[in-house]
Every structure is written in structure tokens, then in C-alpha cells.
Amino acid sequence: MRKLLSLLCFFVTLMASAQTIQVKNPFIWADTPDPDIIRVGDYYYLVTTTMHVFPGGPIMRSTDLVHWETVSYLFDEIKDTPRYDMQEGTVYGRGQWATSLRYNNGTFWALFVANDEPHRSMVFKTDDPAKGWTLHSRLPAYHDSSLFFDDDGRVYVFSGSGDINLVELNPDLTGEKEGGIRKRLELKGRPQGLHEGSRVIKHDGMYYLLCISWPNTGRQEICYRSKNIEGPYDSKVILKSQFGGFNYAGQGTIVDGKHGEWYGVMFQDRNGVGRVLTIEPCSWIDGWPMLGTNGDGIIPETVTLDGNCECHKEPALAVIEKDYQWNHNPIKADITTETGSLTKPGHKVSLKTSVLANSIFNARNTITWRTWGPTCSDTICIDAKKMKEGDCAGFAAFNGDSGILTIKLNGGKYSLTMSEESVKLSGGKKEITDVVAKEVETVTLPKGKIGKIYLRIDGDFNPGRDRANFYYSLDGKTYTQIGTKDYRMIFDFSRLFMGTRYAAFYYPTKNVGGQISLELKN
16 A cells, blocks of 8 residues: 655654654644544544545544554545535535544444535444445434444434534434433533534543633633533533644544553644644543643643554654545546546546536546645646647645646647636535636747646645745756745635645636546655
8 A cells, every 4th residue: 555755744753662652743734623533452543524525534544643544435425415516506615524433342433414405414334444434324413523332332422513412312323312312411611602523432430521612712622521421511621722833722532542541632723734633642630631741731742652663763754645535526437547446546547528617616526635734745747638728737735715737728839827716605505606816927838749747836834834836847857936936825714614735637618528647746
């Protein structure tokens, strides 16, 4: 299985003992919001939110919390409305949200809300995440839910924004239990403001509910506990910490390690790169899971993990796969990959066109992947010989505001343009109402039979930066910078609601039926 040494930049330093690893926060410096993490035997499993890109719900697996591989996705596509296919609107910033991951009696379960019409939750299951998942049932919409299996065989969902509600499910997870528990929980000391992101565990006979809270004083992680699942619950702030020059972190969970230790995993907003993951030691103090060094509630710069890690003795980057995901549901008939798989396409992808578009924002079959910090660089190679008149192909730092490199064929001539483009979306169906584009620089490509064109984008997500720079090459060796220098990347809650992603695209503006060959350079 292909591994990449550069993706996500997990900074890893080995300590003298082979039994410990020291990691630097943020330990996953890439867009991985709403995490849930569990340990089953020797493996940790992690799921995060990917919204409008598909396949969705990536399941990552690790033996040491440092080296991760994506072993499966919960689903290939969602077909609830035509908007998932960019028809009658879009699902930018919607789709799969805040998955709850659980293991019970030999079965893995995943529950999330598909945050668009018909506003229903999905339950997936498997006996082995590496073998794929099966849709088990559809349930009502549970916002930021936590699935919970109690010791007596009863099954519950905690969910909500503001108030947190408890609903009992049928034991087979096919629906809400008739006559079962359904109530709003009494949470003593609940702060005002944003309050969501439920994660529930049971430890030493106590029920623990973790939520993010965002009062006027800043974001924090608050824990509620009770001897009775129905409450009432007492509360305690377990994490309240700025970190790395950015605002407070919160929303995540705690997980037990292999040797009796515990960890917290919380996300932090980091502007253009998105929402990154931090890891904290977790100390049980007076029955509370306190995060930080000795439970001080502060995100540490480095954390020592217990485990057996086969790493270099010098500071090293962790090994992880690069996740390729399509912007909205792909048109599978127009895609050919080196491996025959859309989820792990290999280095070479062939794209055909069958639907007209006028920008990257409504282009079909755009392949995306995360940018990463503190710095990143990625290159694609496009063979444009079979493009048709009016076709556009290229590479972007993709978000609601995007910096884009576009190869165009107009009047039989090829050109390369670096542009800045900003999309406007309607509130309801997320329809694209306008795209404001500014062409910054255009160069004419060589006449005659065009060869391969290499496009590169460098990103800098160090504090205070969030900048991208754009380059092209005709031989893959010598690169020329083009367009905006230090293009500013942003994170926007109201549009795509996602960190900046690399995006390779191809769309026709006049005639369908063109084709490009795309090489994904690692």
C-alpha cells in the first residue's frame, strides 16, 4: 500500500526509550474536524468529517497514534437529493457531519447525520473496517451525535446543539425504541453559547459526556458526568487553552491507550488549512478526565505517547496515505484510473467530459485532497493533447475563495492563466449564484503539438501566513512562478466550511467529449 512521507506533516521525535514516542502538536496538521477515535485491540480507529467530498467518512487506522493509514470509507456516494450530483444546487459544507464511531460485540458501528434534505442520519456497520461498510439503517437527524452501547445491552444516542438530548434506540439500531427513554438532559453548570459535539464513554461505572462549549470567554471542552445515564449530570471544564497563536481548541473525545494511559484528541481552527487535531495526555483526577500536562487544561507543545514505534532514531515525518476524494458525487463513467479504483486511483487518472460547466465550482469529477501544515507542496502533470475547444483543465488551492491555474484551449491555442475566483452560494439549496473571477496573469503555451504541462502549488500555513504560490513547468524540472504571489487562503464557515484542498479539475465550456491524462505527482 502506497505511503507518503510528506502528507499531513506529523512531527515525530523519538525519545531514548523504544517504548515511547514524542509527538508535536498539532499532531495532525490538516483538515480533520469533528474527530471520533476508539481503540479495539492493537488498533486505534479515527473518523473525521469530509462533507461534500466523496467517498466520505474516511476510516483511518493506527497502532501507535502516529502512523495512520486510510483503510476504508463509510460510503462511496450519497444520493438523497440531486444536489449531491450538482443538480438543482450543491451540498457544499453539508453531506457527512460529525460521525460517531463505536465497537460492540464484534461489530463496528458508525452514525452520522447527512446534513441536507431529507435530514436523516445514517447507520453503517462492519465486522472489519478494512473490508468496507454496509448501510444498516436510516434514523432521524441527530446533530453531532454520540452512539452509546450500555453494559445492559441497551443502545442510546446523545445529540443536540444547545440542549443535549438522550434517545433510546432499538437494540438492533433500526429505529427509536417505542416507549424507550427520550429526554433532555439536565446538565448542571452548562455555559451559555455554542454547545455541541457530544462524545460519550462509560468509565468505572460513571457516564461521561464531552461537549464543546463556546461562551463569551472562548472555546472550551466541558465534561459532564453522572452515575445514571438519565442524569442529572455535574460538569467540569477539562480543556481551555489557546495554542500556537490560534484560538481555543475543543470538540473531540478521549481514548484509552494500550498500557493504561489515556489521551484526548481535540480539533482547533487554524484558518486556511482548516481544522487540525491536537492530542493531550488525559489524567483521571478525582474521577474527572482532565486534559493537558498533569491535567492542567492546557494543550502541550509535545506529548509523549506509550507504544512500540518502528521509527528512525532521528526526528522524522510520519507515514500516511494521501486521501483522494471527488468534489460531490463523481460521474464514474468519465473516469479511468491506473488501479481501477476511484478511492485509491494510483498515479494516473484519465478524465473525460460529459457535462458543461463554467467554473471549478460546478465542474464534475474534480479530484481533491487535503493541504497540510506547516508547509506543503504538490504537483500534477496534465497531458492536454485531447482537450476540445473551450475546455479548461488545471490545479487549484480550492475553497470558497480559490487560487487557480487553468490550461485553456481557445481558438486552437493553448494558454495558462492564474486567477483568483470567489463563489457565491444561496442559503437554501446552496445554488451557485455567482463566481467572481480575476485573471492575474496569462501566458501563451508553445505552438504546435502540446506536451505535458506540470503545475505546482506551494502552501505555507505557519502562524500568520496561510499563503499559496503557483508555478508551472514544461519539462518537470524548471518551474516558473505565475500570478499572485502569496495568495491568501481562508477558512469560510458560510460556504464550503472546509480547509483549503488541492484540486485537479477538467471541464468543458462549449463541447463535451474531450479528455485529459492526469498524473498525480507526490
